Structure formats: structure tokens, C-alpha cells
Amino acid sequence: MVVISSVYAEDAAVDGVWSDYWVLRFLVNLAGYATIIIPGYLLVQYFKKSNYLETGRGICFPVVKACVFGNELKPGVQEQPFPSPRVETQEPSFTRQTIKLLGCVIGLQASYLTWGVVQERVMTKAYGRTDTEPGVKFRDSQFLVFMNRILAVTVAGLCCALSKQPRHGAPMYNYSFASISNILSSWCQYEALKFISFPTQVLAKASKVIPVMLMGKIVSRKSYEYWEYLTAVLISAGVSMFLLSHSQSQHPSTVTTFSGILILVGYILFDSFTSNWQDALFRYKMSSVQMMFGVNLFSCLFTVGSLLEQGAFFQNLSFMLQHPEFAAHAGLLSVCSACGQLFIFYTISQFGAAAFTIIMTLRQAFAILLSCLIYGHSVTVVGALGLATVFLSLFLRVYARSRMNRKKRAAQSQTPVQKV
Template identity: 30%
Template sequence: MRTDEGQFDPENADADCMRKPSGVNSEHDSDEASATVNQHPGKNVSALSSKGSFPRLLVHTTGIIVAYSVYGYLLEKVTSARFGPGEEKFTFFFVLVFITCVFNGAVAKISLFFRPGDNDGAVPQQNYMMIATTYVGAMYGSSTALMYVSYPTQVVAKSCKMIPVMVMGVILGKKYSKIKYVCVAMITFGVFLFIYKGKSAIRGGENEDNAHFVGLLLLLFSLGCDGFTSAFEEKVVSLYNPSTLQLMLFCNFYGSILTFIGILIQGEIMPAVAFFLAHPSILVDILWYATMGAIGQLFIFGTIREFGALVCSTATTLRKFFNVIWSVYYFGHFLGPRQMVGTLLVFGGLALELHSRYTKSGRGVCKTWM
């Protein structure tokens, strides 16, 4: 499910939990990479008032933050590490997305075994295929972009996925509140400040400007895919009402097929196998990366069911912020004053969006647990 970035999006979360509905994880937004999920009416934030709910809330939100923080760290480690005297880098991104889809699909299948009631809802398979196509496109674009831009740049840029989602919504006839447009304006300006001539956020190389431009194009492609995925998921859910686990299973199933075809077309099988044999440590990192993404999805799914999408959104937004701070500290990225202001504007816009939703819900959630 689209992973806070995508997958429940870690990138994608990648804050994807806010969007209603969805069931696929892409954070890398993933982050995560981004998670966009189908909200169940009976499972709302009022559950916070139930006896013993705060410890469970703490476990769920901590699980999301920890799982996707490790997920983001491993993604940056995999895409930035250099091996051997030739300083080889991992460039087999169809393989990376394929492994992610397989792990996510396996988690959904196992979860459905324990929740057979979530198997209800018959969705035409071509609809799942269409969602999977853009879902894979979003993950592939955001992952490949890390060859050209830093992880903080990716996280900040992917945080403006609200923009393509709104654009698609307007095209489809949806109306938005004024506060929504204010949030989008803050995020857009913040992203602009962060990436504009942002050489301090660009990885080294002889053609830094060109590399940065290519990375931004890939992120723009990923955001476009996110916009279509969210809009089409919403339409599918409104027509057929599949469960979140169904969306997660079938979108990752077809995503696995599509990425395997990509692996064959790109000829990645033998080079990737040779790379893993020469540098087995990176395979361990990738398997842990996929595992943490899948674990994060389980925590997101539980949080949505017990406490509602707004609580989940808060956790995934915090995860993104922590990931940027950790990335700057651990990987040595430099953020100038402009990038810092841009980062604050982006997360300020996300926080304002969350606050407006809490206020609109009228359930006093902030007083209950924040």
C-alpha cells in the first residue's frame, strides 16, 4: 500500500493516510512509501477514549515511526552506497520495486487469511492492473530519483503529492476548502525554496545541475503517478468497496508482474544476481528494507482501524520529518537557510492540513492524546 512516502506510502507515505481512500503502499514514498487507505466508518478516532487505548495508540504510532524511519534509512543506504575499487552503485530499481511488491503482497495475503471477512468485494481485475501500473511507476520514479538527488530532497518533494491529487480531484469535479489551498500553497512554495538552485542538496558529480534536473523530473513523474493512483483508487472504492487488504494484495500482485516484466526488458536479472553475489551485504539491506516496509503497513492498517486516518497521518508526517533530520545528520547532507525554511514550510503546510482535519472531525482528538 502506498509506503509516507509510497504502498501504504512510506514515501511515500508517502501524509498518505489522510487521503481517502486507498490501499496500496508506494513511501517509498512508502514513506513511504508513502499509506493511503480506505477509512472504515465505524473505526474512527473516538476509539481513543476507550479503556486502555492509549498504550495501544503508543505502540501503533511508535511502530509506524520506527518501521518507516528504518525503511527510509535503508533506502538511502542502498541507493547511496559504493562498493569495491570501482565504487559500484546499486542501479537495479526494477529489482528493488519487485522485491517490495512481493513482500507487501505476502503481508496482505497472510493478513487476509486471519481476516477472511476482508475478502468481500469483487473488483474487475483490469482496475487493479491500472492502479498497479501507476503505483509501480510512482515507486520506480521516486527510487530511481535517488541516483540524482538526496533523500531529503526526495522526501520534501514527495510531500507535495497533495498537489497532483488535488489537480486530479478538480478535474474530476471535486471541491476543496480555502484552508486546503493555503496548505497547498505553503507546501508548493516550501518545495520551491528547497529545490531551487539547491546545489547543497545535490549529490556530487561533474554535471550536478543536469543530475538534479533529471532527479526532479523523475520525482515529478512519480507525483503524477501518485495523483492518478489516488484518484482512480477512490473511484474503484466508491464503485466496488473493496477492503484495504484486497487493494494491497491485488495491486502488489499485479505490481510484481509488471516489475518482473521490467526486469526482463531491462536485462537486470543476471547483473543484479552478480551484484548481490559480489556484495551480499546490500541484499541483506534490501530484504530488511522490504521487511520494514511490510511491518510498517501492518502498523498503519491497525492504526487506521483502531484510531482513524488522522492519527495515522500524524504519525507518518512525523516519520518524514524525523527521516529528513536523521538523513542530514547521518549521511552528512548540508541544508542551507533556504532549504531549512523550505522544509519548515512543507511540514508546516502538512501540519496545518492535519489540524484542519482534526478540527473538522470535531472529536477533540488533539486534547485526547496530543
């Protein structure tokens, strides 16, 4: 049932300002990003057309070369958007890959399960509430995105400075595409909590693996086998069955607004593009922390620029100083986001965007399953069937991929080597 959220409607009636309408906030944010993107685009085109690699000099030359052309290109060589994939000299063993994947699963689940709990607290509960005062809700999702990204870029920068990294070859401006989509997907995720019910949100996240695979065909020209599509559908269906069967027993809110549905669609599209664009960028010889630094550097630039232009940056800092509890929650969100991003980029670089999305899809089921184990909640027959479907689908996916890899290795070993 699509209705107007009573809580949000009451807040809008009291405040009566433009910032109460998410569409206007979204457009104002985009306008703020455009004031940085458009001049940056014009500069990139100018340097490319002015033969800067041959005529440029001075202290700014290395910076411009790295940002616009990358460090692997030579004068007179036409830029390719994505160089050939890296060739693995030694294929890792199945046991080693399994341990890596298990570590990624544990790291992602720990980071984002904590992040999800704190996120709901920040966006749905009031701060400063007492027996006589109703308290105030924090409304600016973009500031939370900035808080998450500023710590992430700091952590990634320290890792790059303190550890040996491969020679960076990607033009820096390529990170801006993933940065914009990542900012918008995070903003939509925060905003959606103001408009939608729990089942609607988790269903959208549970079915995200399918849009990610479709976006992979568009962005990276990837091809998937039929069994990959089949297992993706089965995983989405199984998680949805488990989540809905549990949420119905908990009597969730049925409030779902049309705005919430639109925001969720935006979240799915932006998030699907982000992971696939990052997966494509890993075709350059870069580490996961280099990817993390590049994306978050642009994210900080875009969000702080937009916040300053709107006059909201110092207002949010004032809110943080007035409510220490919010400051603690924002800090915890930033820590979880930074740790989670380390696992995100490593997972995508090692296993691809589709595998990462499956792990994050399972996060919803793991959260409720953990609640059942800790608090003794019962699991319905439909929920148990959903869990069985998920794990069976994962087993089929791993088995099919292992069998396909064995066939490829056998075919390569039988191919005769031509001597020159």
C-alpha cells in the first residue's frame, strides 16, 4: 500500500522549507557536483587537445599527467579506456581462494551489519529527546556521506604511503565516475529510510545481484553463462522468502511511499554501476587501496563542495557539537564504512562485482538469522525453504564455476605451443 509517511508529513508541515522535499535536495546536490564536474571536464578536454604531453613542463606537469593521461601512456599513444586484463602468472589454489573469499565475507558482514544498525538509529530517531523536549532528527544524508568518505580517504592514503604499491597507471579522472555513482547510491540509501518499510528495502537489496549483472554487460561488456543468471535469480528469491517470512512475524510497518520506491530504484542503478565500473578499473595495474583512495578523494571533493555551496556544512558541524551522541554515531559509521570499503575493493579486485553483490545480498539474511539465534526467534517453514534455496544456489554456483575453470585449464594444456 502506497501512502504518505505520517512522520515525514508532520516534519514537513512544521518546517515548511524546500529541504523537506527529497527531489529538490537531490537536484541541488547534483547542481553542486556539476559546478566541479563541468570545469573538470573542460580542463581534461583542453589538456588532451593541446598536446600537453609533449608541450607541458613545470611543477604541475606530473600532476596533470597523472590526472588526465595516467602514468603508463607514452607521447603519441592513443589512450585506451581499459587496457588488457592482467595475466596471472600462477593460478591460486582452490583452498587459498576459498580462504580469501571467507575472509572477505566475514569482513564485509562485520563491517556492514554494524553500519546498518547505526545507520537506522541516525536516520530514524531524534537526538536531544527528553521528558519535556521531543528532540531533533538529523536530516542531511549528504553530510553523512562526506563523514564516511573523509575517513576512508585518510585510511587509504596512509596505506598507500606506508606500504609498497604497484605503479599507478589509470588516469585519475576515471575515478570520478565511480565516485559520483557511489555518492548518489549512498545518499539514496540514507534517504530511503525516511520513506519506505523494512520489507520493501530488504527486497530491493536482495534482488540487486540481477541488476549488477545486467549493468556488467553494459559497462564492462561482460558475458555471463545461463547458470549464473539462474543462480542469481534463485539467490534473490531465497533471500526474499526468508526476509519476508520473518518480517511478517514481527509485524513491520506497511508504510511505503512512491518516493521511497523511486529512491530505491536510484539506489539499485547507481550501486550497480559503481561496482561494475570499479571492476573495470581494476584492469589497470592497481591495488585495492589505490582504488579506495582515488574514489574517496573525488567523493570528498564533490560532497564538501556541494555542502559549502548550500551553506549546510557548518550547520551540520554545529548539530554535531550540540549532540555528542550523534557525533559518536557518525564516527562509528565512518569507521565501519572505511573498514567495509577496504573489504569491498579487495573483494571486487579478487572475485568481481557479481560475487561482491552476492555477499552483500546475503548480509540481510545473516542479520536476521543472527537475531533468531541470539534472541530465540522462530524461523518459519517458508524462511527455512528460502535459506535452503540460497545455500543450494551458492553451492551450484561454486560447483559450476570450478567445473568451467577445470575445462578451460584442460583445453589450454592440450593446445600445442607453436615454436617460432
